[in-house]
Amino acid sequence: MLEAAMLEADVVVVGAGVYGSSAALFLARAGRRTILLEQFPIPHSRGSSHGQTRIIRQANYETPALTPIMADGFKQWQQIQKQAGETLMRPSPMLVIGSQDQRALLEEIARSVKMGGHTPQWSTGQRTNHTFGMNLPADSLVVIDPSAGILLADKCVAALQRLFRDAGGRLLDSWPVDDVEVAANGSARVIGLRGTIRAESVVLCPGPWAKPVLAKLGVHLPLRVEKIAVLYWRIKDPSTPTTTFIDLHHKGLFGGLKELEYPGLVKLVFHGGLEIELEERDQGNTEDARHFVSQYVKERHPGLHPQPTIEETCMYTCTPDGSFVLDRHPKYKNIIFACGFSGSGFKYAPTVGEAICRMTLGKQPRHDFSAFSASRFSPTSKM
Numbered sequence: 043m044l045e046a047a048m049l050e051a052d053v054v055v056v057g058a059g060v061y062g063s064s065a066a067l068f069l070a071r072a073g074r075r076t077i078l079l080e081q082f083p084i085p086h087s088r089g090s091s092h093g094q095t096r097i098i099r100q101a102n103y104e105t106p107a108l109t110p111i112m113a114d115g116f117k118q119w120q121q122i123q124k125q126a127g128e129t130l131m132r133p134s135p136m137l138v139i140g141s142q143d144q145r146a147l148l149e150e151i152a153r154s155v156k157m158g159g160h161t162p163q164w165s166t167g168q169r170t171n172h173t174f175g176m177n178l179p180a181d182s183l184v185v186i187d188p189s190a191g192i193l194l195a196d197k198c199v200a201a202l203q204r205l206f207r208d209a210g211g212r213l214l215d216s217w218p219v220d221d222v223e224v225a226a227n228g229s230a231r232v233i234g235l236r237g238t239i240r241a242e243s244v245v246l247c248p249g250p251w252a253k254p255v256l257a258k259l260g261v262h263l264p265l266r267v268e269k270i271a272v273l274y275w276r277i278k279d280p281s282t283p284t285t286t287f288i289d290l291h292h293k294g295l296f297g298g299l300k301e302l303e304y305p306g307l308v309k310l311v312f313h314g315g316l317e318i319e320l321e322e323r324d325q326g327n328t329e330d331a332r333h334f335v336s337q338y339v340k341e342r343h344p345g346l347h348p349q350p351t352i353e354e355t356c357m358y359t360c361t362p363d364g365s366f367v368l369d370r371h372p373k374y375k376n377i378i379f380a381c382g383f384s385g386s387g388f389k390y391a392p393t394v395g396e397a398i399c400r401m402t403l404g405k406q407p408r409h410d411f412s413a414f415s416a417s418r419f420s421p422t423s424k425m
Contacts, residue, residue, distance in 0.1 A: 048237060048239075049077065049237060049238070049239040050075075050239065050240045050241070051075045051076060051212075052074040052076065052243065053075070053076045053242065053244070053245060054077050054079060054232045054243075054244050054245070055069070055077070055244075055245040056079050056219050056222075056244065056246050057081075057246065057247035057249055057251075058078050058080035058203065058215065059089050059090060059249050060091040060195075060391040061091075061247040061387070061391050062078060062245070062247035063202035063203050063206060064202055064391045064394065064395025064398075065380075065395040065398040065402075066078040066202075066211055066213075066395075067209065068395050068396045068398070069398075069399045069402060070206050070210055071209045072399055072403060076206075076211045077211070077212045077213075077241075078203070078211060078212070079214050079217045079234075079239075080213070081215075081216070081219065082215065083216050084215040085196065085199075085200070089250060090249045090356055091249070091388070092195065092196060092199075092356070093196065093272065093354065094195060094196060094302075094303045095194060095309065096193045096195045096388040096389065097134075097136065097192060097193075097288075097297065097389065098190065098192070098388075098389040099112070099136050099187050099189070099389065100113060100155045100157075100158030100159075100160055100187055100189045100190065101136060101151045101152075101154060101155050101162075101187035101190065102150075102151060102154035103138065103288070104364065104365065106150075107410065107411075107413035109154045109157055110157075110409055110410075111393050111409050112158070112389060113157065113158040114390070114393045114408075114409060115389050115390030115391070115392060116189070116389070118393055119193065119392060122198075122202065122392060123201075125205060126201035126204070128201065129194065129197075130194055130197055130198050131191050131192065131194070132302070133190075134190055134192045134286040135189075135190055135285070135286070136187045136190035136285075136287060136288065137170065137285055137286070137288070138184065138186075138287070138288050139183075139287060139289045140183050140184075140290045141181075141182060141290075142181055142182075142183060143291075144290060144291060145183060147290070151187075152164070155187050155189065158189060159189075160187070160188055160189040161188065162185055162186065163185070163186040164183070164185060164186070165184040165186060166180075166181075166183070166184065167179050167184065168180045169184075170182070173283065174283060174285050174345075176343055177343070177344050190286060192286065193388060193389065195388060198388075202392075214236075217236050218234050218235065219232055219233070219234045220233050220234050220235065222244055222246070222258070224374045224376070228242075228374075228376060229241070230242070230243065232244060243376040243377070243378070244377045245378050245379075246377065246378070246379040246380070247379075247381070249381070250267045250357045250358075250359045251320065252265055252359060252379070253265040253267070256381070259371060259377065260373070261371065261372075261379070263361070263367060263382070263416060263419060264361065264362050264419055265360065265382055266359075266360045266361075267319075267358070267359055268314065268315040268317055268318065269315050269323060269328065269355055269356075269357060270315040270331075270356045270358055271311070271312075271328040271331040271332055271335070271355060272309065272353065272354040272355060273310060273332065273335055273352070274303070274309055274310075274351055274352040274353075274354075275339060275350055275351065276306055276307055276346065276347045277301065277306055277307070277345065277347075278346065278347060280306065282345050283300075284300040294312060294313065294314055295312070295313045295314075296310065296312055296335070296338060297311050297313060298310040298311070304351075304352065307352065310339065310343070310346070312334060312335050312338070313358075313385050313386075314358075315328070315358065318357075328353065328355065332350060332353070335350070336350070358384055359383065359384065360384045360385070361419075363418075364384050365384070366380065366381065366384065366414055367379070367380065367382045367414055367415070368380045368394060369415050369416040370401060378398055378401050378402060379416075380394060380398060394411075397409065
């Protein structure tokens, strides 16, 4: 066993997924001695930030408070791509598919695209069926976000971590955290089997482990961890074009990405899954999810084979209202936490990372994050 280390830093960031890595990068660039901790060897597929792709979009069908945050996230990823000197984003206009009853929501989505500086387009179910070989109801309404694209997720996280190290940060993997303590003088200690790190501030971005990590600090949030079946479907006719889309009107939210990751396959996922306990993740059965998505594919996507060819898994950390939490510990003001990104947050991670940095430095974030305070869950949240 390695001898336990005693380290010092200005800030310790716990969790090296896309959020922890983003926050650490901004902190290091702000001149703070920053240590970024990851419990597993890097890279790994045990959390929520791994995988080849994520959608990035201006189209907002969630809380309106996200619209400026999403627009800023788009610009931040463009900057990071330029700084990294490699391709992290690929353009892929996205269809948002809804029913006539959802016209008001679709109009709000179109407005969010316009607020992001782009011109939304409208289409019909009939035209979409003809172009992409789908089987939508003929009276479906479709909003097209021409600014949307695909983030190359694994490459994005690796680029953030490389830029963090280039800025003088220190990344330690295989470094699980057992406890976080705050002394009477306000200094913090991050304690693990491999050692102890003393720091002025601690940032917690623990992903699916947020609930138990925060509970040790007296913060009890109503978080639900779900195991998601990430499914890939073979295209019957290679001449049929594929597209990125979100389908809002079919028993929940389905999302698909155009052919990119695996030749001849498209990624199509239902945004929901089996609730799991972390220690039982690998025992969680996804058979019902596969069946549910297969029925959807048979009904709406006849151009795909009705059984998936490849299955991968991911974990979502969800809040009751589907929005994330960004806040400061009510007692220990030098502890900031971010969690509950519910499978939709990769796209604006750098914007949240910058906000975490500014909060750590005692500054106001550039955007209004008040809608994402943990206090909205009171009295469920026993803070």
